[in-house]
Amino acid sequence: MRIALLEDEHEQAQNVQAILAERGYECDSFPTAQSFLSSVLHRSYDLLILDWQIPDGTGVEVLESVRAQLNWPIPVIFLTQRDSESDIVRALDAGADDYLIKPPRAAELLARINALSRRTSPESDKEVLNYGPFEVNTQLRVIKLHGQALVLTDKDFDLTLFLFQNQGRLLTREMLLERVWGLTRDINTRTVDTHMSRLRRRLGLNPDNGFRIKTIYQRGYRLEAIKATADTETASGDEAP
Template sequence: MRIALLEDEHEQAQNVQSILSERGHHCDSFPTGQAFLSAVLHRSYELLILDWQIPDMTGLDVLRTVRAQLNWPIPVVFLTQRDSESDIVAALDAGADDYLAKPPRAAELGARINALARRSNPDAEKEILNYGPFEINTQQRTISLHGEELTLTDKDFDLTLFLFQNQGRLLTREMLLERVWGLARDINTRTVDTHMSRLRRRLGLNPENGFRIKTIYQRGYRLEAMKGPDAVPDSIHTDQAANE
């Protein structure tokens, strides 16, 4: 899991990063609210950890900005020395998902992060994902439309899966390069535009099939459902035979 940490004390940041790294997570640390927000709003993070007292603004202000500007419910954990009931209530009311006091106990921090990860992405370990007329088999790496398997490259599959798993979320070109291609953010983003244009045609992403890829000017792309209940995951199941 990719995690962004807001922490202005260097030793505290190193401690949290070490705990998370030992559990297989990647954690970037930022000492100010502005640096943190700049990264979070333009990169691909899956969970945020916030300190309350930082030099340029409060963690609560950062949280409110994140909730106002990100169009998906990214999990947020407060990790702070402030542990009064009123502070905890204020953070949770502002949109935090969990609240821990410093210094964190390694096992507890890891367990809470894992619990939030499971709740935020319950489909991560599912084999079959159905989105309206689209069926994605994550084990066989195939995608079908109205029961007919589509001819796609491996990269087409990775990009399509990432789009559907982040339906409704603005995905910047840099974010897509990082998460789908594994490339640095300073690589030419033309690669993303070319693949996205081709994917629109190959997948039949149009109102008739319930989805469209919307281009967000100078930012990136967003997969949008075009109609009601048929455009969201309507049945997600695991191959039972594999478990027998």
């Protein structure tokens, strides 16, 4: 899991990062709203942790910006010294999923993160997942389109499942290499481009089947649900990796 932390106090940030590292989570820390938003809006994170008081704004303002600009409901936890009922209500009304008071207790913080992960990925334990005309059997590792099994490699299956589980979300090439291929360094991102080009054809991702893989220039890919009546010329314009 990749987490972005907004925290301007160095010791507090180090404490949270140490807690998360013990569980194997990767955490990038940012001291300002500007640096935080610059990374969050251009990279792929699984969860955000926000402080309230920061040098160039407030955590609530940052959260409102994230909710307005990201097109998927990334889970957000507030971690702050502000503990009044009105502050908690304001943060939750702005779109926060949880609220903790500093300093965090390690076990509680990890439990809250795990609970949010389960809540935001409710399909993770299901054997058969349905996405429009696509049926994904996670046990048999078979994907069907309109009832017909598709011919896919193991890596094709893993990549397809990850795309469907994160539809609407920008997935960088680096993130896909890490999550699907297990590669974290000395990587060739053309591997992702090659598989995406092939996957478009093998899955029949087109307006008639309700999905397309959109290439986000210099950033990565996003699986989008589209209407069958969508402009096919617009969809085909995203075919090049």
